[in-house]
Every structure is written in structure tokens, then in C-alpha cells.
Amino acid sequence: MCKNWPVHVIGGGNSAGQAAMFLTQYARKVTLVVRGSDLRKSMSSYLCDRVAANPEIEVRYRTQVTAIEGTEHVGAVHLRDDDGNIAREETTGVFIFVGARPRTDFLPAELARDNKGFVLTGSEVAKLESWKEQRLPEALETRLPGVFASGDCRSGTTKRVALAIGDGALAVSCVHNLLGTYPT
Numbered sequence: 001m002c003k004n005w006p007v008h009v010i011g012g013g014n015s016a017g018q019a020a021m022f023l024t025q026y027a028r029k030v031t032l033v034v035r036g037s038d039l040r041k042s043m044s045s046y047l048c049d050r051v052a053a054n055p056e057i058e059v060r061y062r063t064q065v066t067a068i069e070g071t072e073h074v075g076a077v078h079l080r081d082d083d084g085n086i087a088r089e090e091t092t093g094v095f096i097f098v099g100a101r102p103r104t105d106f107l108p109a110e111l112a113r114d115n116k117g118f119v120l121t122g123s124e125v126a127k128l129e130s131w132k133e134q135r136l137p138e139a140l141e142t143r144l145p146g147v148f149a150s151g152d153c154r155s156g157t158t159k160r161v162a163l164a165i166g167d168g169a170l171a172v173s174c175v176h177n178l179l180g181t182y183p184t
């Protein structure tokens with residue numbers, strides 16, 4: 001859809017950097033719109049180097065997208081930088097990588113979450129007054145005894161594939177531990 005047309009990517013993290021690099025294979029130009037003034041604060045150094053070395057990526061620092069125009073498809077974005085400069089740029093696609101929200105709304109209220117909705121587990125649950133068990137929670141155990149959470153949905157974790165895989169393995173140990181502690 002974007003072949004030989006300009007596109008915009010919003011965000012300064014690794015996901016945005018990877019998307020920008022990927023899109024240069026097709027788009028005529030990729031504009032990376034970043035709120036901060038230094039990509040290295042939020043993006044891996046290897047990726048910053050690749051973005052900087054790619055002549056088809058323009059990074060617009062200290063800039064936010066304030067509007068997206070279009071009817072049947074995206075036509076333009078409105079940009080505003082921290083100095084108040086406003087620009088309208090034609091584009092055929094806007095790709096947004098500005099953070100993740102966990103889909104944990106469906107869980108019962110008693111299953112404690114942090115203020116962003118990530119599920120509390122293990123040592124965080126142990127601090128809760130509402131944890132009434134006579135034992136400490138297992139590392140991945142939630143506020144509901146016997147219910148475990150692993151991967152990205154957990155509060156305070158690094159959102160990475162390797163961590164999610166490790167959590168999967170750890171969950172098995174947690175279940176075994178718990179089954180061993182319960183009276184038969």
C-alpha cells in the first residue's frame with residue numbers, strides 16, 4: 001500500500017525503529033516522529049545507528065502528530081514541534097508505536113493490577129494487605145491464590161520475548177511448588 005509513497009512512524013522506541021527500517025524497503029521516504037530529543041534514551045544503540053545511517057529515514061525530534069487527515073485513506077499529518085512550528089506533510093500511512101496497554105480488563109477486580117492495568121505477581125502481591133494466605137505467593141502468582149500470570153501482562157517486567165519464554169517455564173515450577181504445598 002505504501003510502495004513508493006511517503007509514510008510516517010510515530011514513536012521513539014525499538015518497535016518504532018524496527019518499523020521505520022522495515023518500511024524503507026517499500027516507502028519512498030519514512031519520517032520518524034519522536035517527542036524526545038535523543039533516540040538513544042529509548043532505542044537500542046544498534047538500531048539508532050541503523051536509523052541514522054539510513055538515508056530514507058528522516059527523524060523529526062521534539063515533534064508530535066496533532067492530527068491525521070484523510071477520508072477513505074490517510075492523506076496527510078499535522079506536526080507540531082516544541083518550538084511551536086507547525087507543518088502539514090502528505091503521507092499514505094501513519095504507523096503508531098507509542099506504548100502498549102495490557103488487555104486485562106476482563107479479569108476480576110480482586111486480581112490486583114497496577115495503575116496501568118498490568119497484573120501484580122509474586123513479591124508485589126506479598127505486599128498487599130489483601131493477601132491472606134499463610135504462605136508467600138509463588139513468583140508468578142497473582143492476588144488470587146492458584147492463578148498465575150506470565151509475560152507482558154505482568155507488572156514491572158521487561159517486555160521481551162526471552163522474558164515471556166522464561167516466565168512460561170517458571171510458571172510450571174510455580175504450579176509444582178504450589179501443588180506441593182497444598183494439603184491433600
Ligand SMILES: Cc1cc2nc3c(=O)[nH]c(=O)nc-3n(C[C@H](O)[C@H](O)[C@H](O)COP(=O)(O)OP(=O)(O)OC[C@H]3O[C@@H](n4cnc5c(N)ncnc54)[C@H](O)[C@@H]3O)c2cc1C
Nearest residue numbers: 014015018103106150151152153158159160161162164165
Ligand atoms: C512491534 C513490536 C516489536 C517487538 N519487538 C521485539 C523484539 O525485537 N524483541 C523482543 O524480545 N521483543 C519484542 N517485542 C515484545 C514481544 O513481542 C513481547 O514481549 C512478547 O510477545 C510477550 O509475549 P507474551 O506471551 O507475554 O504476550 P503476547 O505475545 O502478547 O501474547 C499474548 C496472547 O494472549 C492472547 N490473549 C489476550 N487476551 C486474551 C484473552 N482474554 N483470552 C485468551 N487469549 C488472550 C493474545 O491474543 C496473544 O496471543 C515487540 C513487541 C512489539 C509489539
